[in-house]
Amino acid sequence: MQLRIGGLTPLTTIDFPGHLAAVVFCQGCAWRCPYCHNPHLLPVNCDGTDWPMLQAFLEPRRGLLDGVVFSGGEPLFQSGLADAMEGVKSMGFKVALHTAGTHPDRLRRLLPLLDWVGLDIKTSLEHYPQLTGITGSGVKAQESLALLLESGISHEIRTTVDPHLFSRKTLLELAEELADFGVIHYVLQLCRPVENVDQLVHLENTTFLLDTALLERLEGLFSSFMVRGLNR
């Protein structure tokens, strides 16, 4: 079984809501978001864990962990993901996926295996190429969003808010686009600044962007809305 794994978190209580899980960080991503916090996972190859090592890790944890989260990098980047998920599933674990929806065709085939999905929607359709560096990336993400919403699989749609990439106007436009598309549960997560950015200034800019009036507008668009990591 081919799955290039760049890292492993043995236990998480937050990456698969309501479940105790391990997180498998899949190697590789074709997109280049400026705030990416796992740049070491972007290249295709790594010297990390492979499937037999993951299987050996999981074997004694049957009955202790509820599930396994495939995160990244971008898990859909790898064609071996389906086999790995099937392997995990056959061991009795639930399967969760963190993805930016880069490969909707692969996502479609994986849907029967998935118990939960966290889908990152990075920006509104027209601004995707500017953010990811990839022409057509917005259409891929939108196709994945449609598949996920249609599937009925438990999920979270979320957007990372970098104050350098969003204005109040563009954030509101994105939220309205998502609400029109049928998104019901929506989460904004604060972007952790990358190196060489003044952390205090970054936090002030984010707090300034996400003012009370904007948050109230966003709250009104969704049945369930939250901002992760914002202290007021």
Ligand code: SF4
């Ligand atoms: S899609 Fe995810 S892994 Fe790929 S560059 Fe963007 S943030 Fe990083």
